[in-house]
Amino acid sequence: MKIAVTGKGGVGKTTVAGILARLFSDEGYRVLAVDADPDANLASALGIPESQYKKITPFSKMKKLAEERTGASGGYGSYFILNPKVDDLPEKYCVEHQGVKLLLMGTVEQGGSGCFCPEHALLKSLMKHLLIEREDVVIMDMEAGIEHLGRGTAESVDALLVVVEPGRRSIQTAMQIKSLAEDLGLKRVFAVGSKVVDEADVQFIRKNLVDLELLGFVYLSEEVKKADLEGVSPFDVGGMVVEGVRSIKARLVAKLNN
Amino acid sequence: MKIAVTGKGGVGKTTVAGILARLFSDEGYRVLAVDADPDANLASALGIPESQYKKITPFSKMKKLAEERTGASGGYGSYFILNPKVDDLPEKYCVEHQGVKLLLMGTVEQGGSGCFCPEHALLKSLMKHLLIEREDVVIMDMEAGIEHLGRGTAESVDALLVVVEPGRRSIQTAMQIKSLAEDLGLKRVFAVGSKVVDEADVQFIRKNLVDLELLGFVYLSEEVKKADLEGVSPFDVGGMVVEGVRSIKARLVAKLNN
Numbered sequence: 001m002k003i004a005v006t007g008k009g010g011v012g013k014t015t016v017a018g019i020l021a022r023l024f025s026d027e028g029y030r031v032l033a034v035d036a037d038p039d040a041n042l043a044s045a046l047g048i049p050e051s052q053y054k055k056i057t058p059f060s061k062m063k064k065l066a067e068e069r070t071g072a073s074g075g076y077g078s079y080f081i082l083n084p085k086v087d088d089l090p091e092k093y094c095v096e097h098q099g100v101k102l103l104l105m106g107t108v109e110q111g112g113s114g115c116f117c118p119e120h121a122l123l124k125s126l127m128k129h130l131l132i133e134r135e136d137v138v139i140m141d142m143e144a145g146i147e148h149l150g151r152g153t154a155e156s157v158d159a160l161l162v163v164v165e166p167g168r169r170s171i172q173t174a175m176q177i178k179s180l181a182e183d184l185g186l187k188r189v190f191a192v193g194s195k196v197v198d199e200a201d202v203q204f205i206r207k208n209l210v211d212l213e214l215l216g217f218v219y220l221s222e223e224v225k226k227a228d229l230e231g232v233s234p235f236d237v238g239g240m241v242v243e244g245v246r247s248i249k250a251r252l253v254a255k256l257n258n
Numbered sequence: 259m260k261i262a263v264t265g266k267g268g269v270g271k272t273t274v275a276g277i278l279a280r281l282f283s284d285e286g287y288r289v290l291a292v293d294a295d296p297d298a299n300l301a302s303a304l305g306i307p308e309s310q311y312k313k314i315t316p317f318s319k320m321k322k323l324a325e326e327r328t329g330a331s332g333g334y335g336s337y338f339i340l341n342p343k344v345d346d347l348p349e350k351y352c353v354e355h356q357g358v359k360l361l362l363m364g365t366v367e368q369g370g371s372g373c374f375c376p377e378h379a380l381l382k383s384l385m386k387h388l389l390i391e392r393e394d395v396v397i398m399d400m401e402a403g404i405e406h407l408g409r410g411t412a413e414s415v416d417a418l419l420v421v422v423e424p425g426r427r428s429i430q431t432a433m434q435i436k437s438l439a440e441d442l443g444l445k446r447v448f449a450v451g452s453k454v455v456d457e458a459d460v461q462f463i464r465k466n467l468v469d470l471e472l473l474g475f476v477y478l479s480e481e482v483k484k485a486d487l488e489g490v491s492p493f494d495v496g497g498m499v500v501e502g503v504r505s506i507k508a509r510l511v512a513k514l515n516n
Contacts, residue, residue, distance in 0.1 A: 009297050010268005014427070039267050039402045041427045144297045167486050169272070169299045204487055228425050229462055 001256065002131050002156055004140040004149070007163035008173035009039055012194035015224065015234050016163050017141040018045025019245040022235040024137045025099035032090060034130060034140040036105040036148050042141045043104075047233025048097045056095055058106025059123055066118040080118050086126045087133070103130075107143065124150060131156040144173050146180055154184035158256055163192045164209065166201035171208045178212055188256070192248055193217035215251045218244035259514065260389050260414055262398040262407070265421035266431035267297055270452035273482065273492050274421050275399040276303025277503040280493040282395045283357035290348060292388060292398040294363040294406045300399045301362075305491030306355045314353060316364025317381055324376040338376050344384045345391065361388075365401065382408060389414040402431050404438055412442035416514055421450045422467065424459035429466045436470055446514070450506055451475035473509045476502035 001024075005017040014037070021033040021042075035042035035058075043053035059065075066072070072080035094101040105126070108119045130138055131153045140157075142148055149157065160181055162174045174191060181189045191212045193205045197220050206214065219240050227237040234241055259282075263275040272295070279291040279300075293300035293316075301311035317323075324330070330338035352359040363384070366377045388396055389411045398415075400406055407415065418439055420432045432449060439447045449470045451463045455478050464472065477498050485495040492499055 008268065009266060039431060041430060044426060167483070168302060168489060169486070172299060173297060225425070228427070231426060 002138045005161045006142045008170045011165040013163040014040040014045045021139040030136040031100045032136045032138045033102045037143045058104040060106030060108045066122040070118040072118040154186045159188045165195040195220040216248040260396045263419045264400045266428045269421045269423040271421040272298040272303045279397040288394040289358045290394045290396045291360045295401045316362040318364025318366045324380040328376040330376040412444045417446045423453040424462045453478040474506040
């Protein structure tokens with residue numbers, strides 16, 4: 001199962017992705033968590049100590065590896081292999097914690113017309129490998145731009161979860177994501193309400209999210225904020241937020257199995 | 259005066275940028291507000307109605323304009339002008355509201371080695387023009403990656419404000435921004451504490467922000483959340499948040515004048 005989690009910055013996307021990964025792992029699945037948002041920190045949401053993840057370089061910054069694998073050496077304008085070998089990379093460059101393997105993708109966004117480079121080719125191949133060839137459960141924490149999903153890989157994503165909070169900009173971002181996802185051919189797009197405080201927040205989200213099926217709500221939690229301040233993973237804190245994600249996961253799995 | 263505002267997604271960066279722009283405009287300055295974060299919405303923070311800003315295309319998406327101005331036409335590999343004429347663009351493509359001119363930059367991130375395109379050349383020239391040649395007060399809402407600032411333009415930014423909330427990831431992002439800013443030669447980097455609820459939040463930020471001068475704090479406000487849900491600009495709501503930004507602005511201006 002391949003699940004991508006996205007949404008406006010600060011809505012709780014990484015918390016949802018981290019808890020989802022730990023829940024699947026708890027059930028015995030082999031889980032690959034992919035951090036593809038340079039502004040997020042999936043490692044700490046998974047409970048990986050800072051000392052451990054500080055050592056990892058994101059793939060987007062591995063210029064040498066990209067050049068080696070693509071055969072690029074001559075600089076701008078030279079030819080290079082567009083589908084480099086990558087199947088050994090996830091094992092080689094991951095950190096493992098509580099049964100979850102974490103990969104740091106980083107991001108190399110494509111510019112406009114004709115903008116391409118070895119790092120980009122490496123990321124694209126890696127994404128294809130993770131989504132199409134891997135048997136594991138893959139949970140991917142992505143930027144709102146969902147730039148990482150190309151036309152070829154998007155159809156291998158079983159579900160795109162768009163996390164929204166009770167706020168207009170978060171809803172606007174969700175609507176943009178939905179239309180981007182449609183352009184890419186991604187069919188199963190769902191929303192998750194996050195950081196809701198009361199029934200008015202729930203109603204605001206229900207009313208404003210047009211044509212996007214809601215899988216459920218995660219309440220704003222003082223415990224999660226505190227856990228974050230103390231450097232503890234929200235999954236290990238447990239409580240309301242974990243239970244919220246658990247029921248969202250159950251609903252999602254049921255939908256995908258139908 | 260050129261001020262760039264940045265920080266992790268969701269910390270209140272756009273709210274701070276929007277209020278700053280409106281405050282300068284209220285004092286009679288000509289203000290250019292630049293939305294350079296595709297995940298933000300500076301327009302609504304400025305109080306510009308959705309019907310008005312929905313009509314604008316960000317510069318990053320103006321492929322035709324980029325091709326016209328750079329003379330690029332032959333696709334990948336063809337030559338084009340790297341410093342196209344842009345000085346007429348701010349007036350041509352802005353929306354004006356309460357004395358603030360808003361420009362939508364969008365983003366065309368540079369990939370790795372040799373990754374370049376006409377859209378990128380256009381944005382780069384425009385950024386240079388705004389920061390180096392303009393007399394206006396420029397308030398720029400940027401991504402945490404501060405990718406828009408190249409080595410040549412960064413030194414024209416009078417101050418970079420990094421907005422942080424009481425949360426570990428927000429602090430980590432701030433530290434990354436600080437080191438990126440140093441690499442670019444940006445000297446005046448300040449922090450603004452945002453979404454603080456109590457003294458413990460203030461202390462958490464003070465304790466964890468190493469080597470980054472704090473200009474002040476903006477408290478979490480139910481009014482701002484409500485205003486957002488109703489589509490009203492936080493500046494027009496007034497109250498605690500606006501007063502917080504007002505005193506931060508006063509401290510900043512005093513620092514820059516010294």
